[in-house]
Amino acid sequence: MKVTRTTCIKIDVPANRREDLHRTIEQFNFAANYTVQHGRNDDGYLILTKAKIHDRVYHGLREETELPANLCVRAYSKALEAMKSTVADWKKGNSRTLPQFNEPSAVYDKRTLTIKDRSATISTVNGRVAVDYVLGDYQKSYLDDQDYERRMGTLHYREDENAFYLHVVIQKEVEKRDGNKVLGVDLNLKNVAVTSTASFYDGGELLWGQNHFFRVRRSLQHKGTRTAKQVLRRLSGRETRFVLNRLHTISRRIVEEADAHDCSYIAVERLTHIRERMDSRNDRVKRQMHNWAFRELQEMLEYKAAQYGIRVECVSPAYTSQICSKCGYKSSSNRDSGGWFECEECGYAIDGDYNAAKNIGFRLITVPSDERSDGLGDGHLALKSGMLNGNGDYTAYDVSSSDQESTDKSTTSFVDR
Secondary structure: EEEEEEEEEEEEEEOHHHHHHHHHHHHHHHHHHHHHHHOOOOOOOOOOOOOHHHHHHHHHHHHHHOOHHHHHHHHHHHHHHHHHHHHHHHHHOOOOOOOOOOEEEEEEOOOOOEEEEOOEEEEOOEEEEEEEOOOOOOOOOOOOOOEEEEEEEEEEOOOOOOOEEEEEEEEEOOOOOOOOOEEEEEEEOOOEEEEEEEEEEEHHHHHHHHHHHHHHHHHEEEEEEHHHHHHHHHHHHHHHHHHHHHHHHHOOOOOOOHOOOOOOEEEEEEOHHHHHOOOOOOOHHHHHHHHOOOHHHHHHHHHHHOOOOOOEEEEOOOOOOOOOOOOEEOOOOEOOOOOOOOOOOOOOEEEEHHHHHHHHHHHHOOOOOHOOOOOOOHHHOOOEEEEEEEEOOOOEOOOHHHHOOOOOOOOOOOOOO
């Protein structure tokens, strides 16, 4: 399996060449937006094949911009992928506007970006720019790893720092981990994530941060001054980094949890329509769900897990919060509005998110082996003190932990945060 990472590298740009990078980013976004505006056939339908979009917009981009030929290709390719995603949503009946590009970034490939150990050369509207890296130990560890192949990169400008960054994509091959043990993970608002091994990742700090940035944004938008608009742009970058930093920490710890329990798989819910499934009449909760980075967290899990040879698999989310993970009884009344689960059939009482995490993991191991090429139908679900097979048979990890079976099989004492 392939491991793909993106390394964020701050670059030292000569003062007399900074404007060239700014112009390049500006014209790259213009080219992407131009593609969306002009990328239609004679019947008015969006063009979704690369060869046809090239014929439709390439020469116009060369005339309208100063971008080198390969950057024009990268710009219309970026727009094409966004257009495909939009059309796919339309076909599912989802309302979505055509993509717009205004982020201060531009996409590069091997022909437009030469990545060296401690420096790079970047293609611009005014020739190539040589830049040096400003590296920490983290970035050095990846750049110096000879197993990684440097694939492509994205140039970013952070207005709040007045600095340019290269997000370099690197890739290497890793062997898949043997075995069929699964870690179930439930994603939510109150708890960002809960695992089938009873690890809880509280969402309070993230929710506080989102609410804080929301209040500041609302105040600045109300002012409407030029200075307020400048602060808003800087605030957007800080909020994004605040959220991503915490999601990186959470995803890393989940993968470490899977590794510690010798899991070969991490099971998560399929994210399709997750916000609709978590519908709420509370406007504040609706806003929080709209801003919640479910997809980003899952993507982080996937690429971090890949480094260990662990695969992330998606399962159907249907009724995972209503089914009792002990006896299998399903009822919408099993879980109350506060998130606590108590089975009406067997009386099993447990945190609702933890119950869902176990159901998610159990759902993966009970998929019939003839429906999966890897035969995971005979897998085991990792719990705090042992594991369950597809028949519900429990096995403790060792003799000393066998007396903890009640932690996973009976009441509420499992909540060890």
